[in-house]
Amino acid sequence: MNEAELQAWVDGRLPPDRQAAVDRYLAENPAEAARLQAYREQNAALLALFDDTLDAPVPDALAARRPDAPSAGPTGGAAVPAWRRMAAMLAVAIGAGVIGGAAGWTLRGTGTDAGAGLAAGAAAQSPAALPRQAAIAHAVYTPEVKHPVEVGADQQQHLVAWLSKRLGKQLRPPQLAKQGYELVGGRLLPGDSGPVAQFMYADASGQRLTLYVSSGQKQNRDTGFRFAQEGNVGVFYWIDGSFGYALSAAVGKKELSQIANAVYEQLLPN
Numbered sequence: 001m002n003e004a005e006l007q008a009w010v011d012g013r014l015p016p017d018r019q020a021a022v023d024r025y026l027a028e029n030p031a032e033a034a035r036l037q038a039y040r041e042q043n044a045a046l047l048a049l050f051d052d053t054l055d056a057p058v059p060d061a062l063a064a065r066r067p068d069a070p071s072a073g074p075t076g077g078a079a080v081p082a083w084r085r086m087a088a089m090l091a092v093a094i095g096a097g098v099i100g101g102a103a104g105w106t107l108r109g110t111g112t113d114a115g116a117g118l119a120a121g122a123a124a125q126s127p128a129a130l131p132r133q134a135a136i137a138h139a140v141y142t143p144e145v146k147h148p149v150e151v152g153a154d155q156q157q158h159l160v161a162w163l164s165k166r167l168g169k170q171l172r173p174p175q176l177a178k179q180g181y182e183l184v185g186g187r188l189l190p191g192d193s194g195p196v197a198q199f200m201y202a203d204a205s206g207q208r209l210t211l212y213v214s215s216g217q218k219q220n221r222d223t224g225f226r227f228a229q230e231g232n233v234g235v236f237y238w239i240d241g242s243f244g245y246a247l248s249a250a251v252g253k254k255e256l257s258q259i260a261n262a263v264y265e266q267l268l269p270n
Contacts, residue, residue: 001025010036034145041143131237134212134246135230137189137198142208149185149200159186163197167215169243173199174211174266179259181209191215209249209256211263217244225264227253236260240267 001022008014009022026033141148151159156173164171166188173183181201189196194216202208223239230248234256237246245267247260 006032006036010040031146129228130212130214130217130239130244130246131226131228131235131248132230133191133196133214134210134237134248135228135233135235137196137212138210138233138235138248139231141187141198141200142210148208150187152185153183155185156183163188163213166195167197167213167243169215171197171213172267174263176201176259176262179262180204181259184208193217207249207251209247209251209259212244212246212248214244214246215242217242225260227257229253238264 005014005018005022009019009026014022026036151162153159160171160173163186173186176182180203182203184200184202186197186199189198191214194214196215197213199211199213200208201210217239225236225238228235228237232250233248234251234253235246235248236256237244239245245263247256247263249256249259
């Protein structure tokens, strides 16, 4: 079974005459089925976050004409081909430093001009707000089955030393056992003005939450506790000097508030 057919299955674009064969293959290969289902969940989460972006005007940096682009849309303005709609959505994700495997595959045939347009669009747009960046990273990585983190909790000392060095700050991943969550591990992400650390936790049911630590906050001033809802992902976030913190999970606001308070208290300077 080739990857093109598997990704077509993820996107719901598999030709009907191949559907049964791919379904059989996935039934016989549960690891592959789990991988592709994770991609589907990533796509669904990103679409939930970017419904408004998909219908928004295409940014100027992404509006360079392609030979295959139609000249006008139904209302007389320039039509927006599907590849541009996907590009507009992914430009924001690139600005947040995250992009999923299946989403990246979707753009495989757009050519180098589209890749350059995406990079230019990400640079031209103002950076996404902290809660949206955190929610995007959460939506992309929490469905991952095999590789949700770069370094696991079994190497916590190495993980903390590595991320602390990259962010230039001694990090202390909170202990959330009292709230029912254990550290899964973490990863390094690129941010709009510096590196970002993401710590991932999970409870006994498999529910995951992430703590996003962003360096280089431009306002460089403290803020109070704030809440944002990004699709089905709730985010409690705050700024402490040049660092931003955001706790994200697809759970109720009350439950997330209790966990966020525990995180906030543990991160207060001693």
